[in-house]
Amino acid sequence: xxxxxxxxxxxxxxxxxxxxxxxxxxxxxxxxxxxxxxxxxxxxxxxxxxxxxxxxxxxxxxxxxxxxxxxxxxxxxxxxxxxxxxxxxxxxxxxxxxxxxxxxxxxxxxxxxxxxx
Amino acid sequence: xxxxxxxxxxxxxxxxxxxxxxxxxxxxxxxxxxxxxxxxxxxxxxxxxxxxxxxxxxxxxxxxxxxxxxxxxxxxxxxxxxxxxxxxxxxxxxxxxxxxxxxxxxxxxxxxxxxxxxxxxxxxxxxxxxxxxxxxxxxxxxxxxxxxxxxxxxxxxxxxxxxx
Numbered sequence: 001x002x003x004x005x006x007x008x009x010x011x012x013x014x015x016x017x018x019x020x021x022x023x024x025x026x027x028x029x030x031x032x033x034x035x036x037x038x039x040x041x042x043x044x045x046x047x048x049x050x051x052x053x054x055x056x057x058x059x060x061x062x063x064x065x066x067x068x069x070x071x072x073x074x075x076x077x078x079x080x081x082x083x084x085x086x087x088x089x090x091x092x093x094x095x096x097x098x099x100x101x102x103x104x105x106x107x108x109x110x111x112x113x114x115x116x117x
Numbered sequence: 118x119x120x121x122x123x124x125x126x127x128x129x130x131x132x133x134x135x136x137x138x139x140x141x142x143x144x145x146x147x148x149x150x151x152x153x154x155x156x157x158x159x160x161x162x163x164x165x166x167x168x169x170x171x172x173x174x175x176x177x178x179x180x181x182x183x184x185x186x187x188x189x190x191x192x193x194x195x196x197x198x199x200x201x202x203x204x205x206x207x208x209x210x211x212x213x214x215x216x217x218x219x220x221x222x223x224x225x226x227x228x229x230x231x232x233x234x235x236x237x238x239x240x241x242x243x244x245x246x247x248x249x250x251x252x253x254x255x256x257x258x259x260x261x262x263x264x265x266x267x268x269x270x271x272x273x274x275x276x277x278x279x280x281x
Contacts, residue, residue, distance in 0.1 A: 004164055008124070055192040057279045063189045064275045067182040068268045074174050075251065075264060082248030090252035093262065100265040104272045113276045 061113045065105070072101050125165055131158030149188045156180050167239045170247075 040047050079086075079094045086094075108114055135155025142148040156179045163172035240246060250256035 054194070055189070057193050059189050060186075060193050061276060061279055063182070063186045064272060067178075067186055068272050070178055070182040071264070071268060074178055075261065078170070078244050078248030079251055080248070082245045082251075085245065085249060086252060089254075090249070093252040093258060097262060097265045100262075100269055104269040107269075107273055108276060111276055111280065113280065 058116055061108070065108055065114070068101065068104060072098075121165065124161070128158045128161035128165065131155065131161065133158075145191050146188070149184065149191060152187065153180055153184045156184060166236055168243075170244050 075097065076094065079090075079097075083091070132155050135151045135153075135158060138151030139148045139155065142151060156175060160172045160175040160180070163169075163175055251261045252258055
């Protein structure tokens, strides 16, 4: 449990660091709002259209491909840790797992799902 | 009041507060962000249970992939962006389903865990045991291989729905 103390300290510091300037600005900053200051802008330029727009479906495909291989990592990590103690059968089972998911990647690739069109 | 109790309380507040934010938020996008907070809280609870691998998986898969996927699902769906009505025609069905899930979880909690006050010891080589059990025919071999087929089906299904 000791080693988690450092992660806990880093988590608190990383939350406090961006929160502190926002809070300090709220507490001691002068506030004289006018119409121009309250206008929505993006990099100094006025925004065009609605902010809540529909995004391209490609983002979804990319996220799903990422999810598939993320879960693959979760299954393969314990398998790799136990690799030296596994019988040949166990190693082959892991390889079959990888091949099935490689088929998924090849399918997505051949269908052009990974192209940004 | 030990340090562990305080950390547990903080993580429980993250988990329950995030869950409350998910159901109470009018904006579905904000609900997804509350879900991330709740999932981080659960990762903290896994650390307290001395299951660091599950905590890492929780952050990697649930926060890193599933919450991102949910966020993107909302972003690619035109009607769900921005504030939406919190009640629609399906609310009685959803209420029944939610009540059934809560009853099942409550039953399991009371039935299986009522006598346990401390968490049992975690074996030091738990990860190795898990990896060996994944490919052991007497262990989880079938679910392990079915998981890869399930992921393949999910990917093919999403590509077919999204592109054709």
